[in-house]
Amino acid sequence: xxxxxxxxxxxxxxxxxxxxxxxxxxxxxxxxxxxxxxxxxxxxxxxxxxxxxxxxxxxxxxxxxxxxxxxxxxxxxxxxxxxxxxxxxxxxxxxxxxxxxxxxxxxxxxx
Amino acid sequence: xxxxxxxxxxxxxxxxxxxxxxxxxxxxxxxxxxxxxxxxxxxxxxxxxxxxxxxxxxxxxxxxxxxxxxxxxxxxxxxxxxxxxxxxxxxxxxxxxxxxxxxxxxxxxxxxxxxxxxxxxxxxxxxxxxxxxxxxxxxxxxxxxxxxxxxxxxxxxxxxxxxxxxxxxxxxxxxxxxxxxxxxxxxxxxxxxxxxxxxxxxxxxxxxxxxxxxxxxxxxxxxxxxxxxxxxxxxxxxxxxxxxxxxxxxxxxxxxxxxxxxxxxxxxxxxxxxxxxxxxxxxxxxxxxxxxxxxxxxxxxxxxxxxxxxxxxxxxxxxxxxxxxxxxxxxxxxxxxxxxxxxxxxxxxxxxxxxxxxxxxxxxxxxxxxxxxxxxxxxxxxxxxxxxxxxxxxxxxxxxxxxxxxxxxxxxxxxxxxxxxxxxxxxxxx
Numbered sequence: 001x002x003x004x005x006x007x008x009x010x011x012x013x014x015x016x017x018x019x020x021x022x023x024x025x026x027x028x029x030x031x032x033x034x035x036x037x038x039x040x041x042x043x044x045x046x047x048x049x050x051x052x053x054x055x056x057x058x059x060x061x062x063x064x065x066x067x068x069x070x071x072x073x074x075x076x077x078x079x080x081x082x083x084x085x086x087x088x089x090x091x092x093x094x095x096x097x098x099x100x101x102x103x104x105x106x107x108x109x110x111x
Numbered sequence: 112x113x114x115x116x117x118x119x120x121x122x123x124x125x126x127x128x129x130x131x132x133x134x135x136x137x138x139x140x141x142x143x144x145x146x147x148x149x150x151x152x153x154x155x156x157x158x159x160x161x162x163x164x165x166x167x168x169x170x171x172x173x174x175x176x177x178x179x180x181x182x183x184x185x186x187x188x189x190x191x192x193x194x195x196x197x198x199x200x201x202x203x204x205x206x207x208x209x210x211x212x213x214x215x216x217x218x219x220x221x222x223x224x225x226x227x228x229x230x231x232x233x234x235x236x237x238x239x240x241x242x243x244x245x246x247x248x249x250x251x252x253x254x255x256x257x258x259x260x261x262x263x264x265x266x267x268x269x270x271x272x273x274x275x276x277x278x279x280x281x282x283x284x285x286x287x288x289x290x291x292x293x294x295x296x297x298x299x300x301x302x303x304x305x306x307x308x309x310x311x312x313x314x315x316x317x318x319x320x321x322x323x324x325x326x327x328x329x330x331x332x333x334x335x336x337x338x339x340x341x342x343x344x345x346x347x348x349x350x351x352x353x354x355x356x357x358x359x360x361x362x363x364x365x366x367x368x369x370x371x372x373x374x375x376x377x378x379x380x381x382x383x384x385x386x387x388x389x390x391x392x393x394x395x396x397x398x399x400x401x402x403x404x405x406x407x408x409x410x411x412x413x414x415x416x417x418x419x420x421x422x423x424x425x426x427x428x429x430x431x432x433x434x435x436x437x438x439x440x441x442x443x444x445x446x447x448x449x450x451x452x453x454x455x456x457x458x459x460x461x462x463x464x465x466x467x468x469x470x471x472x473x474x475x476x477x478x479x480x481x482x483x484x485x486x487x488x489x490x491x492x493x494x495x496x497x498x499x500x501x502x503x504x505x506x507x508x509x510x511x512x513x514x515x516x517x518x519x520x521x522x523x524x525x526x527x528x529x530x531x532x533x534x535x536x537x538x539x540x541x
Contacts, residue, residue: 032171035459037471043165044476047451048525050532051541057528058521085510085522086478086492092506093474093494 038101045102053106063109070103147174148465151233151243153223153403155179157186157447157537158435159249160210161454164539167214169462176217176241177210178233184538185276187307188447189530194273194284195317197485203276209539216539226407228428245461247423248409248416249435249450250401251275252306255414258397260371269374270392273314274306286391287318292326297389299334299369299379301397304415306436306445308337309491311395312346313481319354320484331358332387334379338364342491342509349483349519361387369394400437407431415439420502421470422460423453432457442504443495448529449477451537475502480526487516488523 033039046052048059055061062070076082077091078099084091094102152163155177163177185204192198210216222236226246233241254272256262262270273283287296296318300311315333322329335343339362350358363369366383373380378388399405399414409416409425416433418425420440423432434457435450443449452475460470478492493507510522534540 032168034466035169035462037473040455040459040471040473043455044452044474046532046536047448047476048478048529048532050528051535055528056532056535058524059528059532085518085525086490089492089507090476090494093496098474 038098038105041098042102042105045106053109062106065107067103067107070106071099074099074103147172148244149174149176149242150245150247150461151175151241152177152247152249153179153233154249154251154401154435155181155184155207155218156249156251156435156450157533158251158450158454159247160184160207160539161451161537162247162249162434162458163216164210164214164537165455165458166461167216169458170465171215173462173465174217175215176219177207178219178221178223178235178241179207180220180222182206182220185280186447186530186534187274187276187310188533190273190276190280191310191314191317192482193276193280194287194314195321196284196288197317197320200277200281203280205534205538207538209535209541213541214539223403226403226431228407228431231430243430244465245430245432247432247434247457247461248401248404248407248437249433249454250403250437252398252400252436252445253402253405255397255399258302259369259394261374262372262394262396266372266374267394267396270372270377270394272395273393274395274398283391283393287321290326290329290390293328294326294330294390295388296322296329296331296391296393297334297379297387298331298393299363299395300336301395302336302368304445305395305398307447307479308444309342309346309479309481309489311335311337312343313483314393315358316346316350316354316481316483319350319357323354323357329357332361332389333358334361334363334367334369334381334384334387336363336368338362342489345489345509345512346481346483349487349489353484353487398436400433404433404437409433410437411439413439419500420475421497421500422464423457424460432461440502443475443477443493443502444479444491446477446479447533448479451533452476454537472496474505477507478529480522480529482523482526483519484523486523487519488526489519490522490526 049062050056053062074091077084077087152159163175166175183204183206189203207218211218223233225234231243271279271283273279367381369379369381371380377392378386380386400410400416404416411417416438418433418438423434425431434453436445475495480490482488489510491509494505495502496505
C-alpha cells in the first residue's frame with residue numbers, strides 16, 4: 001500500500017512537470033513566432049504601418065482587414081489602377097502569391 | 112498498476128517535444144530544442160535596436176544583449192525639423208525601455224573596445240568581457256576628418272556637422288537662432304557614399320522654412336557633393352515655389368569637393384569653387400563605417416564593411432554580422448529605413464541558421480521621406496531582392512515628378528506616420 005501511494009505521488013509530480021513544460025512552451029508561442037517567408041515580409045510592412053500593423057498616424061491599419069480588401073488594394077497599387085503616393089512603388093515588387101499570402105496574414109490578425 | 116518510471120517519463124517528455132515540433136510554424140526549432148544561443152548586438156540605432164528586438168520576437172529563447180553607450184538615442188530622421196523649430200529635441204529622443212520591458216533584451220550601456228573573432232569574445236570599456244555565438248555590429252558612421260584640412264571633431268563645435276543627432280543638432284539650431292537677418296548659411300555635403308543621401312536637400316529646405324519666417328533676408332548656400340540629379344531637380348522645383356531666391360546651389364561634386372575648412376574665418380575652400388564664407392557653416396565630413404568595425408578588421412579599403420546580403424554576415428570575419436550604415440549593401444541607400452530592414456533580415460537569418468534552416472527569398476524595403484516644409488514632402492523608395500548573391504532593385508523610385516500640393520501634403524503626413532511607425536517598430540514600443 002505504502003508503495004502504491006508513493007507511485008501515485010511520484011506520478012503526479014511527473015504529470016505536473018509535464019504540464020509546466022507544456023505551459024512554458026505555450027508562453028513562448030505568444031512571445032515568439034519563427035520567421036518564415038511571409039512573416040518576414042509582413043514584418044517589413046510594420047516599419048511604416050506600425051506594431052502589429054495597427055496603423056501609424058495617417059498610415060492606415062492592416063490588421064483585421066478583410067483579405068479581399070487587402071488584395072484589391074495591393075493588386076490595384078501594383079497595376080496603377082489604384083492611385084497611391086508610395087504603395088505603388090512597393091506593390092510592384094510583389095508577386096501574386098505574395099500579395100495573397102500577405103493579405104491572408106494581416107486579415108488573420110486580431111482587429 | 113503500471114509504474115510511471117523514468118523511462119516512461121522521458122518518453123512523455125519526448126511527446127511534449129513532438130507537440131513543439133509539430134507547431135513548427137510557431138516555434139523555431141532552436142526554441143523547441145531549448146538552446147539558449149547568445150547573440151550580442153553592438154549599437155542601439157535603427158539597425159541594432161531593430162535586430163535585437165526581432166531576434167527576441169523570432170526566438171524568445173535567445174539570450175540577446177544590446178550594447179549601446181548612450182542611455183537615449185536621438186534619431187537623425189526628423190532632426191532637420193528640430194533645426195527648423197518645428198519639433199523639439201525630445202521629439203526625436205528615444206529610450207530603450209521598450210526593448211528591455213516588452214522584448215526582454217538585455218541592455219548594457221557600455222562601449223566595445225575590442226573584438227576577438229577567434230575566441231568569440233568582446234571586451235568592454237567597463238572591463239567586462241562577453242562571449243557570443245553570433246555578434247551583430249551596427250556601429251553607424253564615423254567621420255574621416257583628415258580628408259578636409261582644418262576639419263576636426265574639435266572644430267565641429269564651431270562648424271557643426273549635425274550628421275549624428277543630439278548635441279550637434281542643438282548646436283546648429285542655436286547657431287541658426289543666433290544668426291542675424293541677412294546672414295548666410297553654408298551647408299556642405301560630403302563625398303559619396305554617406306548617410307542619408309537626400310538629407311542635405313531636406314536640411315536646406317527646412318532651414319529655409321525657418322529663415323523665411325524669422326530672418327527672410329538670409330540666404331543658404333548648398334555645396335552639393337552629389338552633383339545634379341533627377342532627385343535634386345524635384346527639390347529645386349519645390350524651392351522655386353516655396354523659397355524663391357533663398358537657396359543657392361553649388362556643384363560640389365568631383366573637382367568641386369571641399370578640401371579645407373577654416374573654423375576661425377567660418378570659410379570652406381573647394382578646388383574649383385574657391386573660398387566661401389558663411390555666418391553659420393554646416394560642414395558634413397566624409398564618412399566611413401563606425402570605428403569599432405574598422406578596429407575589428409571588418410571594413411575593407413573603402414572604409415565600409417563587405418557583407419553577404421542574405422544574412423549580413425561579414426565576408427571578412429566568421430560569425431559576425433554588420434548592418435546599417437556601416438555595411439556595404441548597395442544599391443540600398445544608407446538610411447534609417449534600410450538599417451531597420453537589415454536588422455529584421457539579419458535577425459531572421461540568424462534564428463533560421465541556428466535552427467538549421469535556409470533563409471527564404473524575401474523583399475528588402477527602404478524609403479526616405481524629405482520634408483520641404485511641414486506640408487510638402489517628397490519620398491524615395493526602393494525594393495530589392497537577392498539575385499545571384501547580390502541585391503538588385505526590383506521596384507521603387509521617387510515621388511511623382513508632377514503632383515498637386517495635395518499629394519505633397521499627403522506625403523508630409525505619411526512622413527510623420529512613418530517616423531512614428533519606425534521608431535515604435537525599432538525600439539519595441541507597443
